Amino acid sequence: MLSTEQAWALLAQAELVYSREQVAAAIARVAEEITARLGSRHPVLLSVMGGAVVFTGQLLPLLRFPLEFDYVHASRYGRGTQGQELIWKVLPSESVKGRVVLVLDDILDEGRTLAAILDKLRELGAAEVYTAVLTEKETGRPKPIEADFVGLKLPNRFVFGCGMDVHGAWRNLPEIYALKQN
Ligand SMILES: O=P(O)(O)OC[C@H]1O[C@H](OP(=O)(O)OP(=O)(O)O)[C@H](O)[C@@H]1O
Numbered sequence: 767m768l769s770t771e772q773a774w775a776l777l778a779q780a781e782l783v784y785s786r787e788q789v790a791a792a793i794a795r796v797a798e799e800i801t802a803r804l805g806s807r808h809p810v811l812l813s814v815m816g817g818a819v820v821f822t823g824q825l826l827p828l829l830r831f832p833l834e835f836d837y838v839h840a841s842r843y844g845r846g847t848q849g850q851e852l853i854w855k856v857l858p859s860e861s862v863k864g865r866v867v868l869v870l871d872d873i874l875d876e877g878r879t880l881a882a883i884l885d886k887l888r889e890l891g892a893a894e895v896y897t898a899v900l901t902e903k904e905t906g907r908p909k910p911i912e913a914d915f916v917g918l919k920l921p922n923r924f925v926f927g928c929g930m931d932v933h934g935a936w937r938n939l940p941e942i943y944a945l946k947q948n
């Protein structure tokens with residue numbers, strides 16, 4: 767775990783990538799796009815814990831149509847900055863069978879997390895699966911999946927804030943920052 771001083775030092779050295787106003791505007795636009803596409807489909811919204819918690823909390827009140835809410839918990843970065851194997855902590859519930867599902871996540875980076883979640887949902891018999899991400903990192907490399915709804919594009923840097931942690935800290939920030947490069 768970072769010490770309190772280390773957490774503040776990381777923030778002081780970081781670069782602001784998007785302000786809270788830019789994040790809010792992106793979420794409002796994504797909400798309109800989701801409403802236009804899925805507003806009559808009574809979807810199950812599946813939030814990927816823990817990173818999607820801020821995106822989910824801001825998006826849901828902007829969606830004025832019938833939906834159900836559920837979550838999965840999967841992680842492959844832990845407290846680090848490099849992705850490893852995906853570890854499932856909470857699997858999708860079988861109630862996704864036959865349903866239109868919209869998966870919500872904070873970031874599409876290499877795409878391995880969302881690809882594994884989509885595989886699992888299809889295995890469980892979801893009728894249609896869509897994905898909405900608050901951010902997508904421009905990695906310059908091919909990804910196994912493309913998101914249907916994307917809030918903000920990110921540079922190829924490790925970022926934090928808006929649900930995304932840096933060594934376990936700062937998920938709570940309303941802005942998005944890039945960690946200082948060594
Ligand atoms: O596209 P990928 O390279 O697979 O990375 C994206 C995933 O990484 C983060 O999760 P993380 O494993 O850090 O867990 P967390 O949500 O608990 O922070 C994020 O929330 C995404 O789910």
Ligand SMILES: Nc1nc2[nH]cnc2c(=O)[nH]1
Pocket residue numbers: 843873875876923924925926930931932
């Ligand atoms: N916090 C955080 N989590 C990630 N998961 C995949 N990429 C990132 C990133 O840049 N920051």
